[in-house]
Amino acid sequence: MTQPPSPTQHRPASDRPFFAALGVLGGTYILLLLATLGADTFYTSPGHLWRALQSPEIRHAVRLSLLTCTLSTLLSLWVAVPIGYLMTHLQFRGKALLDALLDIPIVLPPLVIGISLLILFQAPPLRALERVFPITYAVPSIILAQFMVACAFAVRTMRATFEQLSPRPEQVALTLGCNRSEAFWRVVLPSARRGILTAATLAWARALGEFGPILVFSGATRMKTEVLPTTVFLELSVGNLEAAVAVSLLMVAAAVTVLVLIRSYGLNQPFNRSL
Amino acid sequence: MIELDHITLQVGAFRLTDVSCRIPRGSHTALMGRTGTGKTTLLEAVCGLRTVVSGHIRIDGRDVTLEPPGARGVGLVPQDGALFAHLTVRQHLAFALDVRRWPADRIAARVDELASWLRLTPLLDRLPLGLSGGEAQRVALGRALSFHPQVLCLDEPLSALDDETRAEICDVLSDIRQRTGVTLLHITHNRREAARLADYALQLRDGRIEPTSVPQT
Numbered sequence: 001m002t003q004p005p006s007p008t009q010h011r012p013a014s015d016r017p018f019f020a021a022l023g024v025l026g027g028t029y030i031l032l033l034l035a036t037l038g039a040d041t042f043y044t045s046p047g048h049l050w051r052a053l054q055s056p057e058i059r060h061a062v063r064l065s066l067l068t069c070t071l072s073t074l075l076s077l078w079v080a081v082p083i084g085y086l087m088t089h090l091q092f093r094g095k096a097l098l099d100a101l102l103d104i105p106i107v108l109p110p111l112v113i114g115i116s117l118l119i120l121f122q123a124p125p126l127r128a129l130e131r132v133f134p135i136t137y138a139v140p141s142i143i144l145a146q147f148m149v150a151c152a153f154a155v156r157t158m159r160a161t162f163e164q165l166s167p168r169p170e171q172v173a174l175t176l177g178c179n180r181s182e183a184f185w186r187v188v189l190p191s192a193r194r195g196i197l198t199a200a201t202l203a204w205a206r207a208l209g210e211f212g213p214i215l216v217f218s219g220a221t222r223m224k225t226e227v228l229p230t231t232v233f234l235e236l237s238v239g240n241l242e243a244a245v246a247v248s249l250l251m252v253a254a255a256v257t258v259l260v261l262i263r264s265y266g267l268n269q270p271f272n273r274s275l
Numbered sequence: 276m277i278e279l280d281h282i283t284l285q286v287g288a289f290r291l292t293d294v295s296c297r298i299p300r301g302s303h304t305a306l307m308g309r310t311g312t313g314k315t316t317l318l319e320a321v322c323g324l325r326t327v328v329s330g331h332i333r334i335d336g337r338d339v340t341l342e343p344p345g346a347r348g349v350g351l352v353p354q355d356g357a358l359f360a361h362l363t364v365r366q367h368l369a370f371a372l373d374v375r376r377w378p379a380d381r382i383a384a385r386v387d388e389l390a391s392w393l394r395l396t397p398l399l400d401r402l403p404l405g406l407s408g409g410e411a412q413r414v415a416l417g418r419a420l421s422f423h424p425q426v427l428c429l430d431e432p433l434s435a436l437d438d439e440t441r442a443e444i445c446d447v448l449s450d451i452r453q454r455t456g457v458t459l460l461h462i463t464h465n466r467r468e469a470a471r472l473a474d475y476a477l478q479l480r481d482g483r484i485e486p487t488s489v490p491q492t
Contacts, residue, residue: 168357171324176371177345177422186370190361 084158114216161195350419
């Protein structure tokens with residue numbers, strides 16, 4: 001009969017190589033990210049940034065970007081919360097197909113979304129609408145183009161949020177006298193607050209960076225449909241690389257500020273920590 | 276009295292068929308059985324959270340089979356309490372009364388009454404985060420009792436508590452029964468708990484429900 005080994009004979013190998021390997025793999029990406037940001041920062045100067053901020057066209061683009069991103073984010077949430085809730089709670093025939101449909105804006109090249117919107121608004125009923133309320137090549141087209149893509153990300157986030165919430169509090173609310181609507185507003189929605197903030201953040205950041213569909217559907221007219229990615233494109237196309245980089249840095253700063261503000265606000269809410 | 280009259284329940288591939296039993300009014304009935312036998316499914320059916328395939332559920336003679344959960348007069352206390360993370364203890368106790376549009380002074384009086392009875396008064400303005408297990412279960416009990424239900428369904432409310440807190444909540448449950456006369460249907464795996472609290476016991480086994488003797492301490 002073989003002797004059982006002494007418990008002290010086996011000593012597991014160190015965990016350091018494992019964490020080092022993970023750190024190297026993950027660190028490569030972070031390094032690349034920081035290197036690109038560093039390259040942008042060192043390419044430009046405070047003077048370039050100041051001149052960019054003094055330009056009326058760029059100031060208009062900043063204002064229009066902030067306005068359209070905020071509106072498209074609100075629209076995205078308005079749609080994503082009900083879709084996320086319904087897709088989590090309802091079982092129906094064709095659900096897998098609908099699920100795939102909702103992901104189309106994520107997988108399609110953004111340019112194709114712009115072309116599709118342009119063709120859609122050539123349809124007679126929408127052309128009639130445009131005579132009263134201009135959309136194509138006007139500010140509403142920017143919001144619509146941003147919304148088409150940003151909403152898909154918000155829907156995905158809201159669905160994951162509702163799927164992760166325990167159904168028990170909602171069920172308890174139903175036994176306490178709520179109907180589905182009351183349980184949703186009083187219990188489910190406040191519990192999904194952190195997910196809503198994440199969806200809003202993602203949608204806003206995605207809308208800020210949207211370029212392809214806006215170029216096709218809204219055009220690139222200065223002081224009219226020019227948003228920050230359009231500015232980068234326009235400055236680049238006339239060879240003004242310094243201004244393009246300065247505007248890119250402005251976008252990075254705006255995106256980081258909003259992401260940090262929203263996330264820190266969301267994470268600081270005491271009840272969120274228990275979710 | 277809770278009357279289950281030949282009810283059939285289906286959840287995915289799991290099925291409980293032709294379950295019948297009567298739970299006397301004002302009793303404390305322990306619902307026992309191994310994990311996966313359908314105890315929680317049955318409790319959810321009584322609460323109205325599961326649709327019954329066939330059969331009838333009656334509470335004090337009233338057929339509630341097709342009634343929504345909020346109209347049945349059944350309070351529910353789940354295993355983890357399922358407190359609402361964004362509401363204070365006071366708002367929990369007032370929740371069902373606010374839904375029923377009670378006037379503010381009546382709500383305040385009822386909240387004070389429940390808080391003093393369940394020793395929650397110092398905690399009224401606290402959020403659930405940071406409450407101990409026993410405190411959370413007392414809040415869940417107060418919330419479920421606030422609207423004077425005829426039936427209180429308890430889904431293993433003591434299973435996650437330490438021995439001392441478990442004894443404390445057992446005292447609260449005995450007190451609830453004495454004071455309110457509510458019918459308690461209590462899922463438990465713990466024979467000592469059943470022996471201490473229950474005067475009837477039901478056993479779910481192989482898709483059937485059978486009366487069984489209350490475990491002795």
